Amino acid sequence: MSDSASILPPAVKGRGAASARPSARFDDRGREDDGDWLDASAAIDGEGPPLRTEVTIEKPKTIITRNRSPDLPFDRSINAYRGCEHGCIYCFARPTHAYQNLSPGLDFETRLFAKPDAPALLRRELAKRGYQCTPMAMGTNTDPYQPIEERYRITRAVIEVLAEHDHPLVITTKSARIVRDIDLLGPMAAKRLAAVMMSVTTLDPVLARRMEPRASAPRQRVAAIAALVRAGVPTSISVSPIVPAINDHEIEAIVAAGAEAGARAAFSIVVRLPHEVAPLFREWLEIHYPDRAAKVMAMIAAMRGGRDNEPNFFDRFRPQGAYAAALRARFKLACRRHGMNAERFELRTDLFRVPTDQFSLF
Template sequence: MKLPPPDPSVRLRARGATANPDGRFETLRREIDPDAWSDCAPVPEDQRLLRTEVRIERPRTILNRVSSPDLGFDRTINPYRGCEHGCVYCFARPGHSYLGMSPGLDFETKLIARPDAPKILERELGRRGYRVAPVAIGTNTDPYQPIEHHHRVMRGILQVLSDWNHPVSIVTRGTLIERDLDILSDMAGRGLVHVGLSVTTLDAALARRMEPRAPTPARRLAIVRTLAQAGIPVRVMVAPVIPGLTDHEMETILKSAAEAGARAASWILLRLPHEVADLFSDWLERAEPLRARKVMDRLRQMHGGQDYDPRFGHRMRGQGVHADLLSHRFRIAVRRLGLDGDLPALDCSRFRRPPRKGDQLSLFE
């Protein structure tokens, strides 16, 4: 599907998408007629810039149960919906369609914060019959995206998890994680936290076009180093691997991450579910026109002729000769660099309700 043309009344700065295609559940379609603007008064320059908006959501529950056999966890927390990093390939973009918004520009400019998340989480952890297991945060949108600086939802969630001795695995590429080193390092000392840092490319210019508001590759490696020095187990995630565009960097990324202090590594193939396929193809034609056809052809070869194969066991790795080659290269590189082991197991045995005022404390803890 061809994307609609950019809105001529809007000026974009550091955005991944250029258009707002309708979500797949919409019954009506919006079309922009560029010629219609010729008879209109020009929009003042200071009003044309598309800015980030944040709305507040008050959810009834915050722990999401998942059952995918591709994943190593069964519950997640999402402090935010949408992500200002604006990574054009983000597989989470289609989630905005459920909210009646576009997976395009809306996903990176119309964000939703959940400030009550820590309070709701504490209530859910305290329910009779709750069974502890590691919770994953950042598997959908980044919990340390820029709006966390103001809303501090993730820090509140971390504090609750720390108070309850609840294990957590965090995925991010945001610098704000360094703000929470006090909580994270304390939790790491109790075996309660892992962090995964995703690195797509070491090419700063490519990263700026593809991930316009995410930290630079060098800055992400600096985060790995900071976390490692604080005693926090870190996994580098070469994700997503984009065949024909970033796949040649796999070994270099892994080497740089090992030098920064990462203890383990993983990789995930580019995923283009639903509307993301058109958004990414459009970006390729604009940003990498000479490589666009090669990238999409190679990706389709790894997904059985489709832009994306959603089947469990295939969606994150692909299949065929090129997918097998990537897996083989990864195994050799991590073995050589000492990144082929697992991070220390998270400790579920410490989980308990934190003491309240007036409680009788144990003499043996």
């Protein structure tokens, strides 16, 4: 345990981060280049009191985010919400809240923004002259099926627009709430217009509660994979992120669980800690795993060139060193054992129909 452990804040019930420290990164002294910014142009002892979630309605002028990162397989995405109530402590999107002068810690989990105009904005943007159809991504920044989707249903409304115009869609989520939209995703998948990636970080419900406090329980996510597959929706499993000495021992078990549920593809990345995520993650380790906090960070640094995070394109997804090589070998062997990634699946773009009627946002 570090010397700072005695002054650590208490864990907050139902939340991942323990503090709401503001970001100083937008002072000139705190600026640094990091490829991550192009991506988005049971009760635990010692918990503090729960915090309520606040939602602000946001009125953006556009809804499609264009991605210029050369190491990502998509060039456009939609984020129905800003911030994420799931509270995953490792979430690389946390620093985006600093743009709102809010904390990437607790504010990211509790002070959210919803975009109810998203469906109308999407229809308008799809109708623009010269629009070129390629798969739309959802869940690349914050989860489209986080708890507030229950009330706002913005994700569902966006899918309805995409389905209406036969536009391909890829969704990444760690929420079983997605099964409520199978009535939309199933018919889209029948036309090769929809695919889903379900993130399963751990099969241990206790660890999941600590690391991803408001995401669906692991067993619910695996059940969601099975339900999507039964509906004909191509669904893969993401064993991500892998955190040394925390969940790395579960790689084979998670792949096996996904395969048993019907997933035919798998993906995995090692934890990334850009900007404010690193100190938040360190604090989380000291609170929940003080016996191994230093070891975990040392192992991460060994894969990231001696740093908490590798920001450079391509390299950020390619951790280095013997431990990283061992993780890759284990993951590939597990996938091969279960017949994962044997076939390549591609969504169709030739069915897209341009919207013909314009709806006013006012």
